[in-house]
Amino acid sequence: xxxxxxxxxIPIYLLYLTLFLIGFHVRGLWQPMALLAFYAAxxxxxxxxxxxxxxxxxxxxxxxxxxSYGMALAVSSLYRVEWLGGGIIVxxxxxxxxxxxxxxTAVGGIALxxxxxxxxxxxxxxxxxxxxxxxxxxxxxxxxxxxxxxxxREAFGVEVANSLATFxxxxxLFIIAALAALVTLHYMQSKIGYALTALREDEEAARVMGVNxxxxxxxxxxxxxxFAGLIGASGWALKMxxxxxxxxxxxxxxxxxxxxxxxxxxxxxxxxxxGGIIYGVLKYWLAVLAPGLQLLILAxxxxxxxxxxxxxxxxxxxxxxxxxxxxxxxx
Amino acid sequence: xxxxxLEGVTKRFGGLTAVDRVSLEIESGEALGIVGPNGSxxxxxxxxxxxxxxxxxxxxxxxxxxxxxxxxxRRTQLGIGRTFQIPRPFSSATVRENVAIxxxxxxxxxxxxxxxxxxxxxxxxxxVGLQALKDKASGSLTPVEKKLMELARxxxxxxxxxxxxxxxxxxxxxxxxxxxxxxxxVKEEEGIAIISMVEHIMRAVAGFAERVIVLHQGKKFLEAxxxxxxxxxxxxxxxxxxxxxxxDASG
Numbered sequence: 001x002x003x004x005x006x007x008x009x010i011p012i013y014l015l016y017l018t019l020f021l022i023g024f025h026v027r028g029l030w031q032p033m034a035l036l037a038f039y040a041a042x043x044x045x046x047x048x049x050x051x052x053x054x055x056x057x058x059x060x061x062x063x064x065x066x067x068s069y070g071m072a073l074a075v076s077s078l079y080r081v082e083w084l085g086g087g088i089i090v091x092x093x094x095x096x097x098x099x100x101x102x103x104x105t106a107v108g109g110i111a112l113x114x115x116x117x118x119x120x121x122x123x124x125x126x127x128x129x130x131x132x133x134x135x136x137x138x139x140x141x142x143x144x145x146x147x148x149x150x151x152x153r154e155a156f157g158v159e160v161a162n163s164l165a166t167f168x169x170x171x172x173l174f175i176i177a178a179l180a181a182l183v184t185l186h187y188m189q190s191k192i193g194y195a196l197t198a199l200r201e202d203e204e205a206a207r208v209m210g211v212n213x214x215x216x217x218x219x220x221x222x223x224x225x226x227f228a229g230l231i232g233a234s235g236w237a238l239k240m241x242x243x244x245x246x247x248x249x250x251x252x253x254x255x256x257x258x259x260x261x262x263x264x265x266x267x268x269x270x271x272x273x274x275g276g277i278i279y280g281v282l283k284y285w286l287a288v289l290a291p292g293l294q295l296l297i298l299a300x301x302x303x304x305x306x307x308x309x310x311x312x313x314x315x316x317x318x319x320x321x322x323x324x325x326x327x328x329x330x331x
Numbered sequence: 332x333x334x335x336x337l338e339g340v341t342k343r344f345g346g347l348t349a350v351d352r353v354s355l356e357i358e359s360g361e362a363l364g365i366v367g368p369n370g371s372x373x374x375x376x377x378x379x380x381x382x383x384x385x386x387x388x389x390x391x392x393x394x395x396x397x398x399x400x401x402x403x404x405r406r407t408q409l410g411i412g413r414t415f416q417i418p419r420p421f422s423s424a425t426v427r428e429n430v431a432i433x434x435x436x437x438x439x440x441x442x443x444x445x446x447x448x449x450x451x452x453x454x455x456x457x458x459v460g461l462q463a464l465k466d467k468a469s470g471s472l473t474p475v476e477k478k479l480m481e482l483a484r485x486x487x488x489x490x491x492x493x494x495x496x497x498x499x500x501x502x503x504x505x506x507x508x509x510x511x512x513x514x515x516x517v518k519e520e521e522g523i524a525i526i527s528m529v530e531h532i533m534r535a536v537a538g539f540a541e542r543v544i545v546l547h548q549g550k551k552f553l554e555a556x557x558x559x560x561x562x563x564x565x566x567x568x569x570x571x572x573x574x575x576x577x578x579d580a581s582g
Contacts, residue, residue, distance in 0.1 A: 189445065190445060191435055191444075191445060194424075194428065194431065194432050194435055194445070195432075195435075195436070197421060197423065197424055197428075197432075198421050198424075198432050198436075201420075201421040201422055201423060201424070202419050202421060204383070205415070205419040205421070206421075206432075207402065207403045207404050208381055208382075208383065208403045208404075208407065208413055209404075209407060209432060209433055209436055209437075209484070209488070210404050210407030210408050210433075210436030210437050210440065210488065211404055211432075211436050212404045213404070267423075
């Protein structure tokens with residue numbers, strides 16, 4: 001087993017470890033680090049689709065939302081089953097993943113036969129549509145959502161329930177982000193990655209070269225959605241211990257995900273992590289300096305970076321290290 | 332059984348008939364030239380064969396099988412390879428990766444892995460003489476280098492039929508001769524049928540194709556052995572703009 005192919009993961013895992021350790025050991029920094037982990041994970045997951053195919057999914061947050069519901073539904077239905085123990089959380093994660101993957105299969109199967117811009121337009125309705133489905137049809141509690149704080153306390157006792165929401169949910173985000181990076185690298189080095197590069201650069205030429213573009217777009221889409229499901233399940237439902245449709249189907253997160261991927265460098269491995277960290281830091285810092293105005297001030301800052309650095313930070317860095325030893329590691 | 336057979340293929344764009352009831356056949360290992368100025372329907376014909384366009388009338392048969400409705404990527408997997416008149420590299424990928432993509436998704440499709448595809452890419456890059464540039468970003472190549480890369484990429488697909496679209500346009504005569512020699516070798520060694528499409532009857536086609544089809548306004552104007560077509564006064568007048576002289580084929 002050639003270990004060299006995993007070198008690109010070194011800076012990534014080191015960064016994640018550093019963030020985790022800072023949050024763990026420095027008083028008061030756990031929440032900020034958790035925020036960075038959330039944005040890094042979000043970026044890493046979204047990059048698998050946006051970065052690798054070049055397609056924009058404006059309904060992406062729906063997968064996070066479904067992931068949250070997966071966790072909430074699992075906990076609220078199973079909390080009385082004693083022998084499951086911590087398995088409830090695992091089931092919650094898997095259910096969140098499955099629900100997101102299912103929606104993405106349905107949406108992707110139809111919408112990904114469309115090219116570029118048409119696909120983007122088609123996805124705008126997905127998130128809003130789902131939100132109104134849940135509230136209108138009173139699905140899963142309708143607009144009142146699902147609250148699982150009580151269920152968690154009953155199933156695990158107050159102390160464990162607390163640590164689940166305030167520590168384990170966030171730690172899971174680090175793990176999910178690390179996993180997303182691994183999967184991204186695996187795709188990049190396999191036929192899937194080459195197919196995605198080809199269709200991203202020139203979809204028609206790729207089809208003539210023998211690439212079944214629809215198939216590979218769907219693979220990237222489902223993978224990206226599955227990770228979003230995991231992030232929603234842990235970073236939202238488990239952490240907040242409640243799920244409201246108005247919160248989890250909020251389009252702002254889709255926009256943030258797009259910005260993070262582009263800022264860091266779409267299609268790169270390190271990019272989303274760097275983008276997530278920078279965006280998270282800026283957002284948190286601005287929230288302290290000028291609360292309520294974060295998004296307003298943030299947008300022009302990021303627009304500036306995107307106009308000046310279209311390849312993203314890592315995209316530019318990759319050009320600089322081409323031909324040097326760092327090339328193997330900045331991917 | 333012919334490798335490729337077009338039966339009365341017609342393609343219309345609104346009121347314009349770009350290809351008008353064209354029929355042709357090519358056998359395994361044959362070299363065919365298609366000649367005609369811009370607007371004669373050459374590129375449209377190629378797009379019909381490779382599956383980018385669907386004809387309004389007629390059928391496309393490959394190895395006896397009706398592929399008229401098949402999408403482009405399926406045809407590639409069956410063995411139809413193609414270059415583009417204006418090269419379409421996957422710019423952010425290296426030269427080597429570009430050619431490897433051809434290998435990965437061509438007729439060898441499911442049977443080779445990424446590593447083997449990269450090795451195959453090296454082989455074809457050496458064949459066309461680009462091995463020194465293999466790690467360069469393909470977007471930064473010169474136009475002639477891009478054309479050579481297109482060719483290597485198409486060959487790496489291990490096609491049974493290769494459609495060359497003005498593959499030698501813009502190249503100095505020495506390079507054209509070398510490339511023609513290369514194509515002849517590849518044709519014999521790998522048994523590929525090659526259709527070479529050019530705007531004028533040039534040294535590229537004259538020394539290479541056994542037979543030539545002349546297209547004019549979407550219709551098949553003439554089909555004949557190359558030497559005959561070269562000396563046919565009607566063809567010469569249309570495409571050379573003046574009566575032919577001895578020595579035109581090699582000039």
